[in-house]
Amino acid sequence: MTTSDPAPAPARPADPAAGTPAVAVAARDLRWLVVGAGGMLAHDLLDVLRGRSASVVAAGRAELDVTDPDAVAAAVRDVDVVVNCAAWTAVDDAETHEAEAFAVNATGAALLARASAAAGARLVQVSTDYVFDGRATSPYPEDAPLGPVSAYGRTKGAGEWAVRAEAPDHLIVRTAWLYGAHGGCFPKTMARLAAERDELSVVDDQVGQPTWTHDLADLVVRLVEAQAPAGTYHGTSSGQTSWFGFTRRIVEGLGVDTRVEPTTSEAFVRPAPRPAFSVLGHDALRAVGVEPIGEWDARWEVAAPAVLAGEVA
Numbered sequence: 001m002t003t004s005d006p007a008p009a010p011a012r013p014a015d016p017a018a019g020t021p022a023v024a025v026a027a028r029d030l031r032w033l034v035v036g037a038g039g040m041l042a043h044d045l046l047d048v049l050r051g052r053s054a055s056v057v058a059a060g061r062a063e064l065d066v067t068d069p070d071a072v073a074a075a076v077r078d079v080d081v082v083v084n085c086a087a088w089t090a091v092d093d094a095e096t097h098e099a100e101a102f103a104v105n106a107t108g109a110a111l112l113a114r115a116s117a118a119a120g121a122r123l124v125q126v127s128t129d130y131v132f133d134g135r136a137t138s139p140y141p142e143d144a145p146l147g148p149v150s151a152y153g154r155t156k157g158a159g160e161w162a163v164r165a166e167a168p169d170h171l172i173v174r175t176a177w178l179y180g181a182h183g184g185c186f187p188k189t190m191a192r193l194a195a196e197r198d199e200l201s202v203v204d205d206q207v208g209q210p211t212w213t214h215d216l217a218d219l220v221v222r223l224v225e226a227q228a229p230a231g232t233y234h235g236t237s238s239g240q241t242s243w244f245g246f247t248r249r250i251v252e253g254l255g256v257d258t259r260v261e262p263t264t265s266e267a268f269v270r271p272a273p274r275p276a277f278s279v280l281g282h283d284a285l286r287a288v289g290v291e292p293i294g295e296w297d298a299r300w301e302v303a304a305p306a307v308l309a310g311e312v313a
Protein backbone atom coordinates (compact mmCIF):
# COMPACT_ATOMS: atom_id res chain seq x y z
CA MET A 1 0.00 0.00 0.00
CA THR A 2 1.10 3.55 -0.55
CA THR A 3 0.05 6.42 1.61
CA SER A 4 0.13 10.15 1.20
CA ASP A 5 -0.23 12.92 3.74
CA PRO A 6 -0.61 10.83 6.90
CA ALA A 7 -2.74 13.43 8.65
CA PRO A 8 -3.93 12.91 12.22
CA ALA A 9 -7.23 11.10 12.66
CA PRO A 10 -10.12 13.50 12.09
CA ALA A 11 -13.49 13.51 13.79
CA ARG A 12 -15.96 10.97 12.41
CA PRO A 13 -18.63 12.43 10.15
CA ALA A 14 -22.22 12.72 11.31
CA ASP A 15 -24.29 9.57 10.85
CA PRO A 16 -27.05 10.26 8.28
CA ALA A 17 -28.94 7.15 9.38
CA ALA A 18 -29.22 8.60 12.88
CA GLY A 19 -31.14 11.58 11.58
CA THR A 20 -28.31 14.02 12.22
CA PRO A 21 -28.64 16.96 9.82
CA ALA A 22 -26.08 16.46 7.05
CA VAL A 23 -23.24 18.94 7.43
CA ALA A 24 -20.68 19.07 4.69
CA VAL A 25 -17.30 17.64 5.53
CA ALA A 26 -14.09 18.34 3.62
CA ALA A 27 -12.35 15.40 1.92
CA ARG A 28 -9.10 16.44 3.61
CA ASP A 29 -10.70 15.86 7.03
CA LEU A 30 -11.40 12.21 6.29
CA ARG A 31 -9.09 9.20 6.02
CA TRP A 32 -9.70 7.40 2.71
CA LEU A 33 -8.91 3.88 1.51
CA VAL A 34 -9.06 3.36 -2.26
CA VAL A 35 -9.31 -0.35 -3.10
CA GLY A 36 -8.40 -1.60 -6.58
CA ALA A 37 -6.01 1.34 -6.81
CA GLY A 38 -4.36 0.19 -10.04
CA GLY A 39 -7.54 0.60 -12.11
CA MET A 40 -8.69 3.36 -14.46
CA LEU A 41 -11.25 4.98 -12.13
CA ALA A 42 -9.04 4.61 -9.06
CA HIS A 43 -6.21 6.52 -10.75
CA ASP A 44 -8.42 9.57 -11.22
CA LEU A 45 -9.96 9.20 -7.76
CA LEU A 46 -6.50 9.25 -6.21
CA ASP A 47 -5.66 12.37 -8.24
CA VAL A 48 -8.85 14.11 -7.08
CA LEU A 49 -8.29 13.16 -3.43
CA ARG A 50 -4.63 14.20 -3.43
CA GLY A 51 -5.67 17.43 -5.15
CA ARG A 52 -7.84 18.08 -2.09
CA SER A 53 -5.00 17.24 0.30
CA ALA A 54 -6.87 14.19 1.63
CA SER A 55 -5.20 11.50 3.67
CA VAL A 56 -5.44 8.49 1.37
CA VAL A 57 -4.21 4.91 1.36
CA ALA A 58 -4.03 3.45 -2.14
CA ALA A 59 -4.31 -0.35 -2.10
CA GLY A 60 -3.72 -2.06 -5.42
CA ARG A 61 -4.47 -5.73 -5.98
CA ALA A 62 -0.96 -6.77 -4.90
CA GLU A 63 -1.43 -5.03 -1.54
CA LEU A 64 -5.07 -5.93 -0.94
CA ASP A 65 -6.90 -8.83 -2.58
CA VAL A 66 -10.58 -8.16 -1.84
CA THR A 67 -11.28 -11.89 -1.68
CA ASP A 68 -8.99 -12.26 1.37
CA PRO A 69 -11.15 -11.69 4.50
CA ASP A 70 -8.27 -11.12 6.94
CA ALA A 71 -6.50 -8.70 4.65
CA VAL A 72 -9.75 -6.79 4.06
CA ALA A 73 -10.50 -6.53 7.80
CA ALA A 74 -6.98 -5.24 8.50
CA ALA A 75 -7.07 -2.71 5.66
CA VAL A 76 -10.27 -0.93 6.65
CA ARG A 77 -9.23 -0.37 10.25
CA ASP A 78 -8.63 3.30 11.02
CA VAL A 79 -10.22 4.76 7.89
CA ASP A 80 -13.38 6.82 7.50
CA VAL A 81 -14.26 6.10 3.88
CA VAL A 82 -13.57 3.02 1.77
CA VAL A 83 -14.03 3.32 -2.00
CA ASN A 84 -14.22 -0.03 -3.73
CA CYS A 85 -12.86 0.41 -7.26
CA ALA A 86 -11.74 -3.25 -7.46
CA ALA A 87 -13.67 -5.37 -9.91
CA TRP A 88 -13.54 -8.15 -12.44
CA THR A 89 -14.29 -5.92 -15.46
CA ALA A 90 -13.63 -8.37 -18.32
CA VAL A 91 -17.29 -8.52 -19.36
CA ASP A 92 -16.92 -11.15 -22.08
CA ASP A 93 -14.57 -13.40 -20.07
CA ALA A 94 -17.06 -13.37 -17.19
CA GLU A 95 -19.44 -15.43 -19.34
CA THR A 96 -17.08 -18.39 -19.04
CA HIS A 97 -15.54 -17.45 -15.65
CA GLU A 98 -18.59 -16.38 -13.65
CA ALA A 99 -17.38 -17.93 -10.40
CA GLU A 100 -14.10 -16.01 -10.57
CA ALA A 101 -15.95 -12.79 -11.43
CA PHE A 102 -18.38 -13.45 -8.55
CA ALA A 103 -15.48 -13.88 -6.13
CA VAL A 104 -14.28 -10.33 -6.84
CA ASN A 105 -17.51 -8.48 -7.67
CA ALA A 106 -19.81 -10.06 -5.09
CA THR A 107 -17.79 -11.85 -2.39
CA GLY A 108 -15.13 -9.11 -2.40
CA ALA A 109 -17.81 -6.44 -2.07
CA ALA A 110 -19.46 -8.39 0.76
CA LEU A 111 -16.17 -8.71 2.68
CA LEU A 112 -15.47 -5.02 2.30
CA ALA A 113 -19.02 -4.20 3.41
CA ARG A 114 -18.84 -6.37 6.52
CA ALA A 115 -15.41 -5.05 7.47
CA SER A 116 -16.38 -1.43 6.82
CA ALA A 117 -19.47 -1.76 8.99
CA ALA A 118 -17.42 -3.34 11.79
CA ALA A 119 -14.83 -0.57 11.56
CA GLY A 120 -17.43 2.22 11.40
CA ALA A 121 -16.31 3.30 7.95
CA ARG A 122 -18.55 4.47 5.12
CA LEU A 123 -18.35 2.24 2.02
CA VAL A 124 -18.64 3.54 -1.53
CA GLN A 125 -19.36 0.64 -3.89
CA VAL A 126 -18.97 1.35 -7.60
CA SER A 127 -21.55 -0.50 -9.66
CA THR A 128 -22.78 -0.59 -13.23
CA ASP A 129 -25.64 -0.10 -15.71
CA TYR A 130 -25.20 -3.82 -16.52
CA VAL A 131 -27.36 -4.65 -13.50
CA PHE A 132 -30.33 -3.57 -15.67
CA ASP A 133 -31.83 -5.47 -18.61
CA GLY A 134 -31.45 -2.61 -21.08
CA ARG A 135 -35.05 -2.89 -22.32
CA ALA A 136 -36.25 0.42 -20.85
CA THR A 137 -37.11 3.38 -23.06
CA SER A 138 -36.65 6.13 -20.48
CA PRO A 139 -33.80 6.65 -18.00
CA TYR A 140 -33.58 3.99 -15.27
CA PRO A 141 -34.43 5.42 -11.84
CA GLU A 142 -32.14 4.40 -8.98
CA ASP A 143 -34.78 2.02 -7.58
CA ALA A 144 -35.61 0.25 -10.86
CA PRO A 145 -35.66 -3.55 -10.52
CA LEU A 146 -32.42 -5.30 -11.42
CA GLY A 147 -32.44 -7.69 -14.38
CA PRO A 148 -28.91 -8.36 -15.56
CA VAL A 149 -28.53 -10.09 -18.91
CA SER A 150 -24.83 -11.02 -18.55
CA ALA A 151 -22.67 -12.89 -16.05
CA TYR A 152 -20.79 -9.68 -15.25
CA GLY A 153 -24.09 -7.90 -14.55
CA ARG A 154 -25.25 -10.73 -12.28
CA THR A 155 -22.03 -10.59 -10.24
CA LYS A 156 -22.20 -6.81 -9.89
CA GLY A 157 -25.88 -7.03 -8.91
CA ALA A 158 -24.95 -9.54 -6.23
CA GLY A 159 -22.28 -7.13 -5.03
CA GLU A 160 -24.89 -4.40 -4.64
CA TRP A 161 -27.15 -6.73 -2.70
CA ALA A 162 -24.30 -7.72 -0.37
CA VAL A 163 -23.35 -4.10 0.30
CA ARG A 164 -26.95 -3.17 1.16
CA ALA A 165 -27.20 -6.19 3.46
CA GLU A 166 -23.87 -5.81 5.23
CA ALA A 167 -23.04 -2.11 5.36
CA PRO A 168 -25.84 0.23 6.46
CA ASP A 169 -23.60 3.25 5.77
CA HIS A 170 -23.08 2.68 2.05
CA LEU A 171 -23.18 4.69 -1.12
CA ILE A 172 -23.73 2.54 -4.19
CA VAL A 173 -22.72 4.58 -7.22
CA ARG A 174 -23.69 3.06 -10.56
CA THR A 175 -21.76 4.21 -13.58
CA ALA A 176 -21.49 3.26 -17.26
CA TRP A 177 -19.48 3.70 -20.46
CA LEU A 178 -16.37 4.86 -18.58
CA TYR A 179 -13.36 6.29 -20.34
CA GLY A 180 -10.20 7.72 -18.83
CA ALA A 181 -6.53 8.52 -19.33
CA HIS A 182 -5.26 5.58 -17.27
CA GLY A 183 -6.42 2.43 -19.00
CA GLY A 184 -7.77 0.95 -22.18
CA CYS A 185 -11.07 2.56 -23.20
CA PHE A 186 -13.40 3.09 -26.15
CA PRO A 187 -12.21 6.55 -27.29
CA LYS A 188 -8.57 5.45 -27.35
CA THR A 189 -9.45 2.39 -29.40
CA MET A 190 -11.51 4.46 -31.84
CA ALA A 191 -8.77 7.08 -32.17
CA ARG A 192 -6.24 4.35 -32.99
CA LEU A 193 -8.55 2.70 -35.52
CA ALA A 194 -9.39 6.05 -37.12
CA ALA A 195 -5.68 6.60 -37.75
CA GLU A 196 -5.40 3.16 -39.39
CA ARG A 197 -8.59 2.91 -41.47
CA ASP A 198 -10.66 4.89 -43.97
CA GLU A 199 -13.96 3.75 -42.49
CA LEU A 200 -15.27 2.61 -39.10
CA SER A 201 -18.55 0.70 -38.58
CA VAL A 202 -19.93 1.27 -35.12
CA VAL A 203 -23.10 0.02 -33.42
CA ASP A 204 -25.94 2.52 -33.36
CA ASP A 205 -28.50 0.43 -31.46
CA GLN A 206 -26.94 0.63 -27.99
CA VAL A 207 -27.38 3.95 -26.22
CA GLY A 208 -25.81 5.19 -23.03
CA GLN A 209 -23.90 7.99 -21.36
CA PRO A 210 -20.13 8.20 -22.02
CA THR A 211 -18.61 9.15 -18.67
CA TRP A 212 -15.11 10.44 -17.85
CA THR A 213 -13.47 8.74 -14.87
CA HIS A 214 -12.30 12.14 -13.62
CA ASP A 215 -15.91 13.38 -13.49
CA LEU A 216 -17.04 10.24 -11.66
CA ALA A 217 -14.16 10.52 -9.18
CA ASP A 218 -15.10 14.13 -8.50
CA LEU A 219 -18.76 13.11 -8.04
CA VAL A 220 -17.85 10.36 -5.53
CA VAL A 221 -15.87 12.86 -3.48
CA ARG A 222 -18.67 15.44 -3.65
CA LEU A 223 -21.22 12.83 -2.49
CA VAL A 224 -19.07 11.93 0.50
CA GLU A 225 -18.34 15.56 1.30
CA ALA A 226 -22.08 16.32 1.21
CA GLN A 227 -22.61 13.44 3.65
CA ALA A 228 -25.28 12.13 1.28
CA PRO A 229 -27.67 9.68 2.92
CA ALA A 230 -26.92 6.00 2.46
CA GLY A 231 -28.43 4.69 -0.76
CA THR A 232 -28.02 4.21 -4.48
CA TYR A 233 -26.96 7.00 -6.83
CA HIS A 234 -26.23 7.17 -10.56
CA GLY A 235 -22.83 8.51 -11.56
CA THR A 236 -23.01 9.01 -15.31
CA SER A 237 -22.91 11.98 -17.65
CA SER A 238 -26.20 13.60 -18.62
CA GLY A 239 -27.83 13.19 -22.03
CA GLN A 240 -27.42 10.09 -24.17
CA THR A 241 -25.87 8.86 -27.41
CA SER A 242 -25.02 5.61 -29.20
CA TRP A 243 -21.54 4.17 -29.67
CA PHE A 244 -21.86 5.41 -33.27
CA GLY A 245 -22.73 8.92 -32.08
CA PHE A 246 -19.85 8.93 -29.61
CA THR A 247 -17.43 7.72 -32.28
CA ARG A 248 -18.51 10.47 -34.69
CA ARG A 249 -17.76 13.02 -31.99
CA ILE A 250 -14.37 11.45 -31.23
CA VAL A 251 -13.35 11.32 -34.90
CA GLU A 252 -14.53 14.90 -35.59
CA GLY A 253 -12.17 16.13 -32.91
CA LEU A 254 -9.21 14.25 -34.41
CA GLY A 255 -9.31 16.22 -37.65
CA VAL A 256 -9.05 13.08 -39.80
CA ASP A 257 -11.41 12.23 -42.67
CA THR A 258 -12.22 8.65 -41.58
CA ARG A 259 -15.86 7.88 -42.38
CA VAL A 260 -18.00 6.60 -39.48
CA GLU A 261 -20.91 4.36 -40.47
CA PRO A 262 -23.70 2.98 -38.25
CA THR A 263 -24.12 -0.76 -37.79
CA THR A 264 -26.15 -3.03 -35.50
CA SER A 265 -25.35 -5.25 -32.53
CA GLU A 266 -26.39 -8.23 -34.67
CA ALA A 267 -23.54 -7.49 -37.03
CA PHE A 268 -21.08 -7.25 -34.15
CA VAL A 269 -21.88 -10.15 -31.82
CA ARG A 270 -19.90 -10.40 -28.57
CA PRO A 271 -19.83 -13.27 -26.03
CA ALA A 272 -21.73 -11.22 -23.42
CA PRO A 273 -24.99 -9.54 -24.41
CA ARG A 274 -24.92 -5.76 -23.94
CA PRO A 275 -27.92 -3.80 -22.60
CA ALA A 276 -29.43 -1.89 -25.52
CA PHE A 277 -30.57 1.03 -23.36
CA SER A 278 -28.15 2.09 -20.64
CA VAL A 279 -29.37 5.56 -19.76
CA LEU A 280 -29.47 6.23 -16.01
CA GLY A 281 -31.52 8.93 -14.30
CA HIS A 282 -30.05 11.28 -11.71
CA ASP A 283 -32.98 12.15 -9.44
CA ALA A 284 -31.33 10.80 -6.29
CA LEU A 285 -28.36 13.13 -6.73
CA ARG A 286 -30.64 16.12 -7.21
CA ALA A 287 -32.70 15.11 -4.18
CA VAL A 288 -29.65 15.41 -1.94
CA GLY A 289 -28.41 18.62 -3.58
CA VAL A 290 -25.45 17.08 -5.42
CA GLU A 291 -25.04 18.32 -8.98
CA PRO A 292 -24.99 15.50 -11.57
CA ILE A 293 -22.18 15.29 -14.12
CA GLY A 294 -22.79 17.54 -17.16
CA GLU A 295 -23.82 16.59 -20.70
CA TRP A 296 -21.69 13.82 -22.19
CA ASP A 297 -20.64 15.78 -25.29
CA ALA A 298 -19.56 18.89 -23.39
CA ARG A 299 -17.62 16.74 -20.92
CA TRP A 300 -15.93 14.87 -23.81
CA GLU A 301 -14.71 18.21 -25.22
CA VAL A 302 -13.02 18.90 -21.90
CA ALA A 303 -11.72 15.36 -21.39
CA ALA A 304 -10.49 14.50 -24.90
CA PRO A 305 -6.98 16.05 -24.78
CA ALA A 306 -6.07 14.38 -21.47
CA VAL A 307 -7.72 11.04 -22.28
CA LEU A 308 -6.28 10.67 -25.78
CA ALA A 309 -2.82 11.67 -24.50
CA GLY A 310 -3.02 9.03 -21.75
CA GLU A 311 -1.09 5.80 -21.85
CA VAL A 312 -2.35 3.40 -24.52
CA ALA A 313 -3.48 0.14 -22.94
Ligand SMILES: NC(=O)c1ccc[n+]([C@@H]2O[C@H](COP(=O)([O-])OP(=O)(O)OC[C@H]3O[C@@H](n4cnc5c(N)ncnc54)[C@H](OP(=O)(O)O)[C@@H]3O)[C@@H](O)[C@H]2O)c1
Binding pocket: 035, 036, 037, 038, 039, 040, 041, 042, 060, 061, 064, 065, 066, 067, 084, 085, 086, 087, 088, 089, 104, 108, 126, 127, 128, 129, 156, 175, 176, 177, 178, 179, 183
Ligand atom coordinates in the same frame (compact mmCIF):
# COMPACT_ATOMS: atom_id res chain seq x y z
N1 LIG B 1 -15.09 0.60 -17.33
C1 LIG B 1 -16.40 0.79 -17.49
O1 LIG B 1 -16.89 1.16 -18.59
C2 LIG B 1 -17.34 0.59 -16.33
C3 LIG B 1 -18.72 0.73 -16.56
C4 LIG B 1 -19.59 0.55 -15.49
C5 LIG B 1 -19.10 0.27 -14.23
N2 LIG B 1 -17.77 0.13 -14.03
C6 LIG B 1 -17.31 -0.17 -12.69
O2 LIG B 1 -16.42 0.85 -12.30
C7 LIG B 1 -15.45 0.34 -11.39
C8 LIG B 1 -14.06 0.72 -11.85
O3 LIG B 1 -13.88 0.23 -13.17
P1 LIG B 1 -12.52 0.47 -13.97
O4 LIG B 1 -12.92 0.66 -15.40
O5 LIG B 1 -11.65 1.48 -13.30
O6 LIG B 1 -11.89 -0.99 -13.84
P2 LIG B 1 -10.39 -1.49 -14.04
O7 LIG B 1 -9.55 -0.46 -14.71
O8 LIG B 1 -10.50 -2.86 -14.66
O9 LIG B 1 -9.89 -1.63 -12.54
C9 LIG B 1 -10.31 -2.67 -11.71
C10 LIG B 1 -9.17 -2.94 -10.76
O10 LIG B 1 -9.59 -3.98 -9.85
C11 LIG B 1 -8.46 -4.80 -9.62
N3 LIG B 1 -8.83 -6.11 -9.10
C12 LIG B 1 -9.30 -7.19 -9.77
N4 LIG B 1 -9.45 -8.22 -8.93
C13 LIG B 1 -9.09 -7.79 -7.69
C14 LIG B 1 -9.02 -8.39 -6.41
N5 LIG B 1 -9.36 -9.69 -6.22
N6 LIG B 1 -8.59 -7.65 -5.37
C15 LIG B 1 -8.24 -6.36 -5.55
N7 LIG B 1 -8.26 -5.73 -6.74
C16 LIG B 1 -8.69 -6.44 -7.81
C17 LIG B 1 -7.80 -4.89 -10.97
O11 LIG B 1 -6.48 -5.34 -10.83
P3 LIG B 1 -5.78 -6.16 -12.04
O12 LIG B 1 -5.68 -5.20 -13.18
O13 LIG B 1 -4.47 -6.54 -11.45
O14 LIG B 1 -6.69 -7.31 -12.34
C18 LIG B 1 -7.90 -3.44 -11.46
O15 LIG B 1 -6.80 -2.68 -11.04
C19 LIG B 1 -15.73 -1.16 -11.32
O16 LIG B 1 -16.53 -1.42 -10.18
C20 LIG B 1 -16.53 -1.46 -12.57
O17 LIG B 1 -17.37 -2.59 -12.39
C21 LIG B 1 -16.88 0.28 -15.05
